[in-house]
Amino acid sequence: MLSIVAPVYNEEASLPELIRRCLAVGHQQGERFELVLVDDGSADQSAKLITEAAGSHPDVVIGVLLGRNCGQHAALMAGLAESRGDVVVTIDADLQNPPEEIPKLLALSRQGYDVVGSVRLNRQDSLFRRLMSRMINAAVRRSTGVMMHDYGCMLRAYDRDVVNALLQCRERSTFIPVLANGFASRTAEVEVAHARRDSGDSKYSLWKLINLQFDLLTTMTTAPLRLLSVVGALLAIAGLGGGLLLMVMRLSYGADWAANGVLTVLAIVLVFMGLQFIALGLLGEYIGRIFNDVRERPRYVKSRVVGRRDPVGTAAQQATAALARVPAAPGLHDTATPRKAG
Ligand code: UDP
Ligand code: MG
Secondary structure: OEEEEEEEOOOOOOHHHHHHHHHHHHHHOOOOEEEEEEEOOOOOOHHHHHHHHHHHOOOOEEEEEOOOOOOHHHHHHHHHHHOOOOEEEEOOOOOOOOHHHHHHHHHHHHOOOOEEEEEEOOOOOOHHHHHHHHHHHHHHHHHHOOOOOOOOOOOEEEEHHHHHHHHHOOOOOOOHHHHHHOOOOOEEEEEEOOOOOOOOOOOOOHHHHHHHHHHHHHHHOOHHHHHHHHHHHHHHHHHHHHHHHHHHHHHHHOHHHHHHHHHHHHHHHHHHHHHHHHHHHHHHHHHHHHHHHHHOOOOOOOOOOOOOOOOOOOHHHHHHHHOOOOOOOOOOOOOOOHHHOO
16 A cells, blocks of 8 residues: 655645645556645645545545644654555655656665655755755765765655654654664665745745754764764863973973963863863763663664564564564664664
């Protein structure tokens, strides 16, 4: 079964066309499918349109109506929780990603890729957005080790195992494509067309965008906390080194050389600043571990038991058992890639 999940926030202008085109694509697939539309507390007619569509296509169009605006990724999570497909495709509701590209993703997904991403061909966004995306994509590539070129494009296909793993994460601020890659074993990318936004404005103001970047960073890694210790150690070493150098020079060239004690004060200040940073870094190490614990991300996905003659329970029960949560690993860098934990 295929699920298409779209978060909707004040998209009344594009909704009817989105529903029409997604239904057309879904019916072409020749397998069971559902379209899950999550209304993210829209102020316009979106919720009404979704309810109407769900009424006229029961069990095919499913509406999830959130009480208030919770953000794109929270809405997506709500949609993933409601979805029942073996493969789940996420898509934006503004028709910037044409639903007609979905079969391309499905083809790869059927070949066994558990996350299929997409790269927007000649992206129709502002230069500022494009530059920001490029920087972020490079950072994510480095930190998750998963080679993908476009993390900002929400047209993606996820295998049910990956979706289940996503749903088990207890964290509130997530950036789904990055989080999902942490659970993927085989990933692929396809190139998809990208259209200009025809109706309405981008739902991301500058502040929301900045917030999203921090969500992305914290989803990915707790390394910045460790950076504090590194900065501290460097400052303290500079202070100590400078202090020693001063002492040697002072003994060989006399009091004039050391600017009558000003440099000595500087060295002492540097050492203390360094110590403070190291202390902050130490706190950071604890916070990072607490952070990992409260997120309760599953440690592993998809495990199969071989060698039992009498397997207990159904395959589904076994899958759930395999996904059972265990306390998060203490490593600070295991965040988005649990397979590398420890
Ligand atoms: N969206 C949402 N809640 C929000 C902001 C956005 O559900 O708080 C949805 C929006 O309706 C759209 C998708 O997320 O379907 C992407 O939003 P948008 O097109 O504004 O982002 P951009 O394309 O500018 O990155
Ligand atoms: Mg958009």
